[in-house]
Amino acid sequence: MFSLGNVRVRTKLIGGFIIVSLLIGLVGGLGVISLKNVGKKAEGIYSQNLRVVYILTDMQANLERVRGNMAELIYVKDQAQKDELKKSIANDKEENTNYMSEFESINISDEEKKVYEEFQKNITQYRSLRENVIKLVDEGNFEEAEKQYVPIRKVTEPMFISLDKLININVDSAKSANDNIKAINASSNMIMMALSIIGLILAILLGVILSRDINKPLQKIKMFGEKLANYDLNFDFEVTRKDEFGQTGGSLVIAQNNIKELVKTIIENSQSMSAASEELSATVEEISSKAINIDEAVNTIASNMQEASAETEEIGASIEEVDSSVIVLSQKAMEGSNNSNESKVRAKEVKDSSKKAIEESQIIFNEKKNRMLKAIEDEKVVENIKVMAGTIASIAEQTNLLALNAAIEAARAGEQGKGFAVVAEEVRTLAEQSAEAVKNIQETIEEVQKAFKNSIDTGNDILEFINTDVHKQFTEYEKTGNQYYSDADFVSTMSENIAAMSEEITATVGQVSEAMQNMAQNTQKSSEQAEEIRESVNETTQALEHVALTAQNQAELAQKLNEVIQKFNI
Structure with a gap:
């Protein structure tokens, strides 16, 4: 239906x-x-x-x-x-x-x-x-x-x-x-x-x-639901439907039966749980008193280990300071060796530069000397030009006299000598211009001779300076470079010896430091283990306290469960 x-x-x-x-x-x-x-x-x-x-x-x-x-x-x-x-x-x-x-x-x-x-x-x-x-x-x-x-x-x-x-x-x-x-x-x-x-x-x-x-x-x-809220589990709910409401009612009936079984179980076991909680509290109190004694002994051991660890750390710190000082010394020695090597290189460069400068100055001296000699020879050519200019001046003077005589003869000839007079005048003018040009040439040659003389004097002074002062100074530079190279070589050798000794000291200090570190680590491990024991004892003590508190709460909970269960009507 x-x-x-x-x-x-x-x-x-x-x-x-x-x-x-x-x-x-x-x-x-x-x-x-x-x-x-x-x-x-x-x-x-x-x-x-x-x-x-x-x-x-x-x-x-x-x-x-x-x-x-x-x-x-x-x-x-x-x-x-x-x-x-x-x-x-x-x-x-x-x-x-x-x-x-x-x-x-x-x-x-x-x-x-x-x-x-x-x-x-x-x-x-x-x-x-x-x-x-x-x-x-x-x-x-x-x-x-x-x-x-x-x-x-x-x-x-x-x-x-x-x-x-x-x-x-x-x-x-x-x-x-x-x-x-x-x-x-x-x-x-x-x-x-x-x-x-x-x-x-x-x-x-x-x-x-x-x-x-x-x-x-x-x-x-x-x-x-209201019956369940009022702790009434003695309520019959008849399920006659198959829709969602019927399924919900069936689930509530199953939940009601489960709650009934749960309440019955709690009633049966709550008294046993209360007695067990009291016994647990007594046992926990005994264990707690013994744990306190263990904790005091462990605290004493841990404090002694901490003092030993502190002293070991101080020794290790001193060794580290010595090690660091030796390392610094070794570094400084290596730096000195490096610097002295660089000084050797620079001294060699100075020596080579001085030697090269002496050679170059000698070359320059010889080259300038040859040029000065050639300039003196060139001056003789200028002197020859001066002689030729004098000859030309003498010729111009004689030409001028001949032109003057020709003009006088032309004047005597009258009209017939007028053309010759013009030519004689032109020749005389040309002779005067030649004499003037020769005069200018002679003045220029004198100035050139003065300039040659000044140049030769200046060149002689420069050659004298190069041959005496510059050559002597470069020779001193070469000696200084040699001495500088010897000193740098000595410093380099000494720095290398210091660096080698510093490395030996560093190795020895390293062995001592490693031994101290091992001892410090062992002391630290012992201290940590003692601390772990102390913490474990503390944790055990706290756990026992929690267990005691839990046992007390469990006893109180059992009492409350008994009170709550009394409200249910099953």
Whole structure:
């Protein structure tokens, strides 16, 4: 047999919401379908009925206007007015033709098609008669035109009747469609209202049923929890459901039985635990008193070991200071050796430089001496130039005298010697210029001779300085470099000996330091082990204190458990 209590809560809730959702979807779907039908009907009213009525009424108006223009065309005599009337008739004809084409493209009923066929016959006959009348008017046969106009009236009446029928058919169709829309709207509203009421009632019923189905087991579980909170384990909870609430109730019943067993076990063992706690407290007190004695002895050993370790550390520190001093001495000796080696290198460089400088100064001395000798030889050439300049001056003087004599002879010759006088004057002028140039050359040569003499004197002084002072100074530098090299070699040898002895001392001190470090490490290990023993004893003492405290707490806890257990009703 189906029972709602055996269905899962999730399934019940989801099922209820699905039912309500289906009803809401059904109402919404009906509303959408109804609105869609109403939209189609309304679109049909506009696209067919109202549009057809608009076309037909315009055609009626155009035909009425054409009929009036035809009557006026017969009796009007003004040609311009006639042309205007014919143009209006042609425009109305064209507009009606377009309206007829548009009407024929619309999906109309069989009744409308039958009436429209009658209208087409009438309008075809009407247009034929109208064109005949217009032709007669154009020919000026107004009497015949007036006679032909009479049948037109008979044809227009059925034509207008057909248009009225078509208009009435579409108006009635629009009214019928409107009534249909109202009926659809009313029926849809009734159905949607009925479904909404059904959905509301069903939702309320589902809510009441589900709330009762959920609330009833919840109340039982709440009551069961209150009993447990009040230490009442003698409460029967009957599980008849298979949903989550039934599973929760079954788990609570199992928990109730487990608590009962636990309380029974605690009642049976709490008294034994209290007695064991008292015995444990007494044993711990005895062990604690013995641990205190051990701790005092270990403290004495540890303090003695610490003093020995401190003294060993002081000795080790002194040895380290000696070792560091020896290391510094060795480093200084090595630095002195390195510096002396560098000094040897520099002394050798000085010696080599001095020797090279002496050789170069000797080369320079010889080179400058040779150049001085060559300059003295060159001075003799200048002296020769001076002699040649004197000879040229003597020649210029004699030429001047000859020119003067020639001028005197030319003056004596008169006109015949005038040309020769001019040449003699030019020669005399040239001789004077030559004498002046020779004089300048002689002065320049004297200055050059003075400069040569000064240069030779200066060169002799420089050669004398190089040969005496510079050479002597470089020789002294070479001697100093040799002495400097010997001293540096002595310092280097002594520094190397000091460094070697320092290394031997360092090795010896290192052995002593290593022995002291081993002794210090052994002392430190002994001290640490003593300290570890003391800490272990302290930890043991503290652990015993904790054990004693735990035993006391355990006894108190056993007492409290007894008091709490008394509250349970099993």
